[in-house]
Amino acid sequence: MGVSIKWLKQYVDCEWSPQELANRLTMAGIAVEGVEKAGDDFLLEMDLTPNRGDCLGIINLAREVAALTGSKIQLPEIKLQESEEPIENYINVEINDPDLCRRYAARLIKDVKIKPSPVWMQEALEKAGIRPINNIVDITNYVMLESNQPLHAFDYRLLSGDPKKIVVRRAKDGELFTTLDGVERKLDHDMLVITDGNQAIALAGIMGGENTEIRDDTVDVLLESANFSGPNNRRTGRKLAIRTDSSQRFEKGLDVNGVIYAVNRAAALMQELADGKIARGICDAFPHPEPVKRITLRPERVNYLLGTELTEDKIVSYLERLEFRIDKNGSALVVEIPGYRPDITMEVDLIEEVARLYGYENIAPTLPAGSAAQGGLNPWQKFRDQVKNLAARSLFEVVTYSFINPAAFDALLINEDSPLRDTVVVANPLSEEQGVMRTLLLPGLLATASTNLARKNENLAFFEMGSVFMPSDSGLPIERLQLGGIVSGSSEINWLRHKVEMDFFYLKGILEDIFIQLGINGAKFVPVRDDSFHPGRTARIIKDDLVIGILGEIHPLVLENYDIKQRCCAFELDMEKLFSFSQNKTMMEEITRYPAVERDIAVLMSQEIEAGEALQVIAEAEKDLLRNIVVFDIYTGEQVPEGFKSVAFKMTFQSSERTLTEADINQSMEKIINSLEIKLKATRR
Template sequence: MGVSINWLKDYVNFTWTSQEVAHRLTMAGIAIDGVEKRADDSILELDLTPNRGDCLGVINLAREIAALNGTDISIPKIEMQENQEDVHDYISVEIADPDLCPRYTARMVKNIKIKPSPEWLQNKLLSCGINPINNIVDVTNFVMMESNQPLHAFDYDLLGEAKKIVVRRAMAGEKITTLDDVERELEADMLLITDNGRPVAIAGTMGGQNTEITDHTVNVLLESACFKGTSIRKTSKKLALRSDSSIRFEKGSDINGLIYAVNRAAALMQELGEGEVVAGICDCYPDPQPLPQVVLRPERVNYLLGISLSPAQITDYIEKLKFKWHEEEGNLLVTIPSYRPDIEMEVDLIEEVARLHGYEQIPATLPCGDTTQGGLTAYQKFKDRLKQLMTGTCYEIINYSFITPRYFDMLLLPSESNLRNIVRVANPLSEEQSVMRTLLLPGILDTVSRNLARKNSNLAFFEMGSVFYPQGEGLPVETLKLGAVVAGKLEMNWLKQEIDMDFYYLKGVLENLLCSLGIDHLMWVEANDQCYHPGRSAIVKSNDKILGIIGEIHPLVRQNFDIKPRACAFELDVDTLYELSHQRVMMEQITRYPAVERDLAIVVDEQVKAFDAIEVIRERGGELLQNTVVFDIYSGEQVPKGCKSMAIKMTFQSSERTLTESEVNTRIDEIMMGLKAKIQASLR
């Protein structure tokens, strides 16, 4: 858009050259793309940012120059003579869809004479790239360029007999022939101006040919309205019909500037067209809105800009913008004029202060703020250590936190499972990524499935990632988990031997991990989880705190994920691991004295777990007991029905002396007494 320097001088007094105006406006955020020199004028080519659509009006651009120059702006006064009639006797207005048209005003000008516009008016329009047509149409274009408020003029005598303007949504398939002589078919979401029957204009975009101003027009109805920008943008895009009016409505119009614009146009039509202005304005404004107010804190201005402005300097800049303000509890409560819809928050006002102060006046400083000295926190180091330990046996994978809800059915989770209590994504890319995961297992199994499909048969993966649980209206709870999976065989070594990566292999991996973290007193409690094989899964505990779960994947789950070989997995809570781990490694002196091994075979009820026996042995074995291993479980002919035999190897050792036979026997007797008392065991 081009703006004439001479036209700007009609509203604001300045002595800058056109190049100086361009430079000062550009430095203040109103970009000038170039200056075109003409015989007695210069044209500024504007390159506005989307939020400054107000500067499409010459008066508003003059306001910017006045603020930068510290001068006042002179807005033309409206002088016209109204007759004794009432506009409401000529026209009425109804807004059927106020969500798309919050305000609509109309004025009536009678007995006009259509003729060419005077030279001054034609020159101003030509400077903006608008071709003059006649005095009436030119006045509407002039006022639009001046005030940034699009207007439309109807031939009043061509409106329907009801003489009523109805602003409504179009009906699907409804048609109108616009001023460019093109018949257009409308959609149901497009806004129309109708004469209580037929369409006479596409709101904010283009008028209809059926009420066009012609050389025979005598009476004119002037429209000055406010339309919703998003609606106008969609309409103009669908119809491939973008006009100067639609551009301004798209960027936001001044709802409180309608009256000035329609009065200005009526006064000019009276002056240039010898028209008779009917008294009054038909103003339909169903829901008047107060001007917004924004609190501006002087200390916040200086904090964000990195400068030291006094409150007086800040208020001076606000007053140069002609914004009204008053002090409230040491802050400024600024009333934002309706022609500046871009100012919504405190930071927007701070930007205005920066623009008027001058960006070039703000010194360059290095960013400052609170920093953490010493690098990684203890928790970050712990996570890195976990990954380092896991890379000894598994490859790390990273999956999306977004998953498909189908996974929960594939995992055989019951409908009442807490893991189905999910956080849904508000704008998912697809159904496959529409919810946040509540466990790592589905992503890990999907990775196994894809690798098996590509002939990678021996797999060992781990992942450390967050899972998410809803928490009322607030943000979801985010918990860090560590998961691992193995399938297939351990790769062949130099002995030509392959080892199945089964439940016990993964259990050994987990035990080594926990041992490296200093987590002991492990308990393995039979799990009842639908994802895992019954009887081949366990809840892992330490000091009565649940660390996680380990087990062989249920055959039906494997089938759902198209995994043919057996697969085993575990999933642990990282925060619990961190809480129980020993951050300092404790070193123990290697004893010089020999160890004594004893095997013990006991008969217990078949429901007794091996762990129950080990717990009793550890409790009764005392400090001399170094290790306990169950190496055989047997049930058969030589064992009573309903019972089983456990063979347990115990290792005794002292760091101070060589143990005697009697010392070891005493411990064995103590252990056996405990086994009889706690689990009703008998010596086999």
């Protein structure tokens, strides 16, 4: 943004050189990138922070200069000569959505003469990077640059309807509208349009329509000055790939009370430069006038935060330079915030204003105070790092977006009443693809797998540790840390090991190893049906009757939705629950000198009984001597009755005190067999 110093000095006296002015503004937080000479003028190249959008208006920038110099700002005098005909005879305004249009004001200027604008105005616009068009359009642009309030001029005779009216409403889905640049655009219900009751005539706050533009034969002008929702303007601009000087200003937030000043200033200029006759009054639709914003400021708090010793009078003088009205309330100050400063919302913002005018360079540097403490990671942070390191033994880490497309829940086949669909909606998403916060990691993992497979990377093993988000009544979402992973294809082969398919059991083995390293004992994998996973190949992971995660093969229809043509298995674990079950103590015991004894046993049991359940029965039956137990065979077929299966176990017995005898082993085996018969109705083969 380039600002003409010659134009700036029309509103404020300033004897500083261009370079000194640039330096003073920069030191006060209004960054100037450089100074450029332009004939008999100088241009300040501004680099404004997002919160200081008010300084896009040259009058507001002049307020900053006046505050720094201690001088007074000189606003242009507005002289209006209104006709006897009231504007109500010509137009009325209706706002259908006050959340998107807080205020809409209009004036009618009749019998204008369209011609080039004066040279001084054309030069001012050109220095600001705006091409002059004609006196009416140039006036709207000039006043926008001057006051920071965008305006738009319509050719009044091209409005349809009788009586004529302005209706501000949401666009219809699929509604077509041709903007001033001659491009036909397809709108949707989230966009705001200005209409004449029948047709759209402007895209609110962004660009006018070709159907009502000012032409060489225009006679009567309807002048618009309004206040539109910044976030909605930003979303509309991004969807339609339009960004204008007007939309840029609305996006940053504008003074709702600046609407009237700007429409009067432009009308006065049209009267002066286009010989227009102004209808009496303003058609002003303002559904919900806002109360004046007041903030309490404590002088002692100013000095505490800034490390200064400013008097109350000095603090008051700085704020009054910025045109803030101040009243006393005991030892505190009650500061009335002008509408052109929407960025000031709390006490600390006022303290920053005091610091700017006092001068950051005048605040003495001090070393940080406070008690010294030894740095280091807390147990939770150490646990997270440990889990990441364990997962990285077998999987590659990926990082995906926390924002997802709401359509992901349909792609994952998640039921309509599932709590996973209860999402935190992003107020200002970068795109429709990132409209809500994720409630699970699976969408990002599947999208990553799909992208890699599309690029012929067929053997995939990924994990991600990231947060998921749930809405809450407190206003802030509930954030929960999850560990997720996905595998597909087969493991890498070399001379030492063969290729292994990365299936359900491969991933289960990785998780079991992680649990062992974390000291989590007794985690069970219980079969379950889940929306996104294959029925019959999915398990819920349970520890002490508490669900800590899920593991399974992805449902074929979900894979199809993500354009994945090979099998994938995934898991997701709750990190806080893992942390609560982990054992961070290192347990040690002496290695026994006595030999171990192995015994195999095969039993017949119902096919409905899980092998894991039999393992638990065996472990509970012999707690003293049994050191390890493994399932090494499961068989159904000949010599096994229908409805049954044969399961073979290899058991290792050992004592740390003596060599086991045959009688010891037989006694343990008898206890195990009896327990299997009683609890599972299993018989030895």
